[in-house]
Amino acid sequence: GNSVTQMEGPVTLSEEAFLTINCTYTATGYPSLFWYVQYPGEGLQLLLKATKADDKGSNKGFEATYRKETTSFHLEKGSVQVSDSAVYFCALSDPYNGNQFYFGTGTSLTVIP
């Protein structure tokens, strides 16, 4: 079956620190991979995506590379800001199951000045 496992939080970092949030997946086929971000009191917004192996998604200084050999899609940012404080969700879309999405449990990030 399909599943997504991401590192548990909460994660607390100082401003300008390096961020890594680990995400690994299990999939029956060749999924697309996504990172969504949820700011307090809001719905989820797409942060970045990658549709095939070795693709790198990037947006707002965040990056993630689709690694088929390690079934991973780790989220990274070189220098976090207070405004990056949010909950981050890794997700996969299964093309063999109507493109149904499977989400990880979310990782809460707090950035302190």
Added chain:
Amino acid sequence: DADVTQTPRNRITKTGKRIMLECSQTKGHDRMYWYRQDPGLGLRLIYYSFDVKDINKGEISDGYSVSRQAQAKFSLSLESAIPNQTALYFCATSLHSGGAINEQFFGPGTRLTVL
């Protein structure tokens, strides 16, 4: 400008009551979804609909029903609410376009409390 809207945004109800959560979208998307979010569990799919006549159960459909009244409207009902249905509920939409994998767009959520 919210392209996916949910009503109500907050609701407190009592055990045994029937409640309906509504979702509307102006994105012109054909696919719509209902999820619930619980702390530590992430998002779990309740129901999804690929068009007005195509409705499917998700991972946790027991205790819920849905209605796709039009392409733009997808409502979620709890026939007899129970306390463990207390959660944050999200509606999402996506556009099917051939073989492309398209993102889902989320509404702002409805916080439901069942006493």
